[in-house]
Amino acid sequence: MSDAIIPDDKDWTWVLARACPECGFDPATVRAADVPGRIRRDAAAWVTRLAQPDVRVRPQPGVWSTLEYGCHIRDVHRIFDHRVQLMLTEDDPRFPNWDQDDTAVAEDYSSQDPAVVAGELSDAATTVADRYDRVPAGGWARRGLRSNGSEFTVATIAVYHLHDIVHHAWDVRTV
Numbered sequence: 001m002s003d004a005i006i007p008d009d010k011d012w013t014w015v016l017a018r019a020c021p022e023c024g025f026d027p028a029t030v031r032a033a034d035v036p037g038r039i040r041r042d043a044a045a046w047v048t049r050l051a052q053p054d055v056r057v058r059p060q061p062g063v064w065s066t067l068e069y070g071c072h073i074r075d076v077h078r079i080f081d082h083r084v085q086l087m088l089t090e091d092d093p094r095f096p097n098w099d100q101d102d103t104a105v106a107e108d109y110s111s112q113d114p115a116v117v118a119g120e121l122s123d124a125a126t127t128v129a130d131r132y133d134r135v136p137a138g139g140w141a142r143r144g145l146r147s148n149g150s151e152f153t154v155a156t157i158a159v160y161h162l163h164d165i166v167h168h169a170w171d172v173r174t175v
Helices: 012-016 032-049 066-089 100-106 114-133 137-141 154-171
Strands: 143-145 151-153
Touching (some): 012 154, 032 114, 066 100, 066 151, 151 154
16 A cells, blocks of 8 residues: 555535535534634644644555644645635735645655644644634625635635634544
8 A cells, every 4th residue: 555645636615515424514503703713722622633642643554644634734724814815905816726735745744843833833823813803894705716716705715714624633533
């Protein structure tokens, strides 16, 4: 078996319309205004996860370790912060493409220091949560477009972002 990660090329935007059968996330139960608090709570859980002694162990070949998922979550917060900033400051911005799998290889996720990653993840989560907290009432409807043409509002990208972190917490539940 190969230890290489199988790239995730799925379009996950369907999670905005229905519950995720894997992690149980239900977008109908989420208010965009609740996202910042949930991001902060999730970040605190990642600090604990990243302090575990087996943080570098992959549960099976081709599946990220908790450390690699932690690096990804850190980067997810950074990417979404940038996208929300664009949506709030530009009219209908088109987001640059981000390939999470290329980033994992280029940044060598598996060799990063878990304590450093925990701090960076916490900082990135705080930054994006604060940005969501500062969205003005009319700002939640501002739009942005992903490179594949998927359209988001600030409100829907917040829910999409939350699913990403909830899903990855579910991914590492047994690691």
